[in-house]
Amino acid sequence: MNAAPTGNPPTLQVMRYDARRGTLDVIVGERGGLPREVLARRAAEAMRARSFICHTVDDDALLGADEICFIPRADRCEIVSIHTNGWRRHHGDHRRSLVEILNDLAAAVARGTLSFLDDAELAAVSAEGREIFACTIEDTTSLAGARAAVAQVLENQQVGDDARRRLELCVSEATTNMLVHGGGGGTMRLRLVEGLLRAIVADRGPGLSFINWTDEAGGAKQPSMGYGYKIILDNLERVHLHTGDEGTTLILDRTI
Amino acid sequence: MLHTRVETGDTPVIHLEGEIDLDSVETFRWAVTDALRGATEAILDFSRVTFIDSSGTGLLVRLCLDSQAQGVQLRLRDIPPVVDDVFKMLKVRALVGEEAFVD
Numbered sequence: 001m002n003a004a005p006t007g008n009p010p011t012l013q014v015m016r017y018d019a020r021r022g023t024l025d026v027i028v029g030e031r032g033g034l035p036r037e038v039l040a041r042r043a044a045e046a047m048r049a050r051s052f053i054c055h056t057v058d059d060d061a062l063l064g065a066d067e068i069c070f071i072p073r074a075d076r077c078e079i080v081s082i083h084t085n086g087w088r089r090h091h092g093d094h095r096r097s098l099v100e101i102l103n104d105l106a107a108a109v110a111r112g113t114l115s116f117l118d119d120a121e122l123a124a125v126s127a128e129g130r131e132i133f134a135c136t137i138e139d140t141t142s143l144a145g146a147r148a149a150v151a152q153v154l155e156n157q158q159v160g161d162d163a164r165r166r167l168e169l170c171v172s173e174a175t176t177n178m179l180v181h182g183g184g185g186g187t188m189r190l191r192l193v194e195g196l197l198r199a200i201v202a203d204r205g206p207g208l209s210f211i212n213w214t215d216e217a218g219g220a221k222q223p224s225m226g227y228g229y230k231i232i233l234d235n236l237e238r239v240h241l242h243t244g245d246e247g248t249t250l251i252l253d254r255t256i
Numbered sequence: 257m258l259h260t261r262v263e264t265g266d267t268p269v270i271h272l273e274g275e276i277d278l279d280s281v282e283t284f285r286w287a288v289t290d291a292l293r294g295a296t297e298a299i300l301d302f303s304r305v306t307f308i309d310s311s312g313t314g315l316l317v318r319l320c321l322d323s324q325a326q327g328v329q330l331r332l333r334d335i336p337p338v339v340d341d342v343f344k345m346l347k348v349r350a351l352v353g354e355e356a357f358v359d
Contacts, residue, residue, distance in 0.1 A: 143279055144275060144279065165341070168307075169307075169309060172277060173309055173310055176277065176311055180278070227314060230346070231309075231342070234345060
C-alpha cells in the first residue's frame with residue numbers, strides 16, 4: 001500500500017458474516033472495500049478451518065487496509081480491518097503500528113475477550129444486572145473520581161488489591177479515551193451482574209477512530225500511543241464495544 | 257493530582273508524588289522539561305507515585321526518548337509496584353532501555 005495520507009484518520013471496520021442466514025452486516029464503520037462475495041467466501045473459509053485468518057491487502061483502492069482479519073465465532077465470522085487511509089508509522093515514531101493494534105483486536109475477538117456489539121446487543125448487555133453507581137465524566141478532573149468510585153465499590157465487595165488496581169486502571173483508560181476521542185465527556189456506570197463488576201463507559205462523540213494518526217509522529221498532544229486498549233484487553237475477562245456516528249460505548253467486565 | 261518537587265544541582269532530581277493521568281500529564285511534562293534545561297542528566301523519583309496510566313506512561317516514554325536523542329539521560333528510580341505493573345504491561349524497559357532505570 002503506497003497511498004499518501006488523505007487527512008482523514010484511520011478508521012476501524014467490523015463486519016459480521018452469518019453463515020446460517022448468509023448475511024453480511026456492518027457492525028462498525030462503513031461497508032465498502034472488497035466485494036461482498038469475496039468477504040463471504042473468505043469468512044466461510046475461516047469458519048471451515050475454525051481458524052483466525054489474516055489476509056494482507058496491498059491494493060489501497062480496494063480496501064485501504066493493510067490487513068483484514070476473519071475470526072470465526074460459532075455460527076458467524078467477524079471480519080475486522082483498519083482502514084489506514086494512507087497513514088503509517090515511520091522511523092522514530094513510538095506509537096504502536098496500526099497492524100499491531102488490529103492484530104491485538106482480532107486476537108482478543110478470537111479468544112473471546114472482545115466482542116463488537118450491534119444496537120440490539122448493546123441494549124441487552126447494558127440492561128443486565130443491577131446499577132450501583134453512575135457519574136458523568138466532564139473533564140480530566142473527573143478521572144480520579146471515577147477511579148475512586150470503582151475502588152469504593154470493590155472495597156465494599158471485599159475484592160483484593162490486585163483486582164482492584166487493575167479495574168481502576170482499566171476504568172481510567174476507558175474514561176480517558178472517552179475524553180480524548182469521545183467528544184469531551186460522557187457517563188460511567190457500574191453494574192453488578194452475576195459475580196461480575198461491569199463498567200459501562202459511554203460517550204456521544206463521533207465514534208472510534210485513530211484520530212491521533214493525523215498528528216505527525218504522535219504529536220505533543222498524543223498521550224497514550226494506542227496503549228489504552230491494550231491495557232484494557234490484557235486485564236479484563238470480557239470487553240464489549242459499540243461504536244458509531246452517535247458515540248462509543250465500552251463495557252468492561254471483571255469477575256469480583 | 258500530581259505534585260512535583262525538584263532538587264537542583266548538576267543532576268537534578270524530580271520528585272513525583274500522587275497520580276499521573278491525563279489530568280496531570282502537563283504538570284509532569286512541565287516539571288521534567290524545566291528540570292532538564294541545561295542538564296545532561298536528571299533523575300525521576302517515582303517512590304511516591306500512587307497511580308500511572310497509559311497517558312502518563314506514553315509521555316514518560318516520549319520524554320525519555322526525546323532526551324536520549326538530545327544526548328541527555330533521564331533516569332528513573334524507586335519504581336513502586338503499582339507503577340512497575342503498568343511499565344511491564346507496556347514494555348517500557350524495552351522502549352526506553354534498561355540503562356534508563358536506576359536499580
